[in-house]
Amino acid sequence: MIPASSRPVSRVPPVPAPASAPPPAPRPALPDRPGPAAWTWLALLAAAGLLLSWPLLRNPGYFSHDELQWAVFAADGSASPWRDTGAFQYRPLAFSVWMALSRPLFAAPMGFHLVLVAWGMTNAALLALLGRGFGLRRWPAALAALGFALGPFAAYVHGWVGCIADLLWLSCALLLGLAVQRARHAWQAALAAGLLTGAGLLAKEAALAIPPLLALGWWWQGRPRPWRAAWIAAAAVAALWLGWRWEALLHAPHAGAQYALSAWHVPRRWLEYQLFPPLLPAFEIGNSLRRWPLALTAALLWLWVLVALWRAGRQWLALLLLGGVGALLPVLPLASSANQYGYGYSALVALVLAGAWPRTSPAGRAAIALLGTLTVLHGLLVMRQIQQVGRLQAAFSPALAAAVAAHGDGPPLRLRPGPGAPDWVFRRLTHQIPRYAGVAIGARVQLVDAEAPADFEIRRDGRLRPLR
Secondary structure, eight states: OOOGGGSOOOOSOOOOOOTTSOOOOOOOOOOOOSSHHHHHHHHHHHHHHHHHTHHHHTOOSOSSHHHHHHHHHHHHTOOOGGGOTTSSSOOHHHHHHHHHHHHHHTTOHHHHHHHHHHHHHHHHHHHHHHHHHTTOOHHHHHHHHHHHHTSHHHHHHHHOGGGHHHHHHHHHHHHHHHHHHHOSSHHHHHHHHHHHHHHHHHHOGGGGGHHHHHHHHHHHTTOOHHHHHHHHHHHHHHHHHHHHHHHHHHHSOOSSGGGOBOGGGHHHHHHHHHHSTTOTTOSSGGGGGGOHHHHHHHHHHHHHHHHHHHHHOHHHHHHHHHHHHHHHTTTTTBSSOOGGGGHHHHHHHHHHHHHHGGGSOHHHHHHHHHHHHHHHHHHHHHHHHHHHHHHHHHHHHHHHHHHHHHHOSSSOEEEEEOTTOOHHHHHHHTSSOOEETTEEOGGGEEEOOTTSOOSEEEOTTSOEEEOO
């Protein structure tokens, strides 16, 4: 910077920037060096996230059928997922990590949850470092990271072992962003992009969001060569992956109609991801638009935030909208939405709102603060719900295994939910479970309606009451 006293005086009027020029990037800041101060800051951030995620850490059980299924696959030494290249969900990196963790940790659910929550807080720390590289000061970067880690999308991912793929692909994306920020040469950025995009795609198809997000970073940063090399390399890897997997994605058998693709799904899916964060009573995103009065309130808050970003600078609004579409691009055409699909999207939103905060009016800051507060409260409610399901599983699955073992061969054991027992929880916990605690389950259990004849009633605490 030239001191004001030594600047030459010019009478020539300034030349306006061309209309096609990118918006000004935020004030650059050198990324934190791995010195004591930086490590202390990140350690405090991770510790705060762990402490506030206490309901997940104290979860004594599991959330759904897939954790119980993969525990069996891991114990049986199932065939390597790397060979199943024709599968609809070819996620060999995620499935390999899942089985590797399940073998030592499945019998100790709280230990398993500690690993996942710590992983999630590591992603939050990486997000804070990424924000620092984009010009955020330390406290806004830390608050953005905590807002991301404690929101309903992240709470769901950090609490459900079945979301290891989401943890993996976002770790790849964040590490890639940091690598590009620090790259001195374009080839270094391109190499990192190729390797980490490939790893992300081997974890989950959602990593197809990486190339458009890198392209957005290139635009936002003023089109530097490392960012351009990174998004071109990532796009090339994604194109090769799609060319290889296209037939399987379109024609391989898949579990459920929710994976049906259509352009008509895009507007509804996009709206659900915008409105879900402040909708406190909604545990899963698929119910967002069914709560019309609350959904309308959330829509008004969302519009208020958009107006705040517009007034802070049109580039901030463009960054939120374009970045949101890029982060959600792989999942918008699906027939249903899911909390875990918004994991990467919520990270981007947290950074954008933290970056725009100093440039907004008091009313704009009020909108962002209100949205952030409701989002964190929503995340805490999601954590509590996941813990409640875990408590039910910890009581139900052992009781079910004992009842099936005592029942022996013959007709399936019929169970019906009793008063106050959440039917959806037990439908998940009895869905295609090969065995539990050494007892074969499979088709030996049938969940019937509350009015149908049954052998056992499921109590509201997950235990079984004999009816015969």
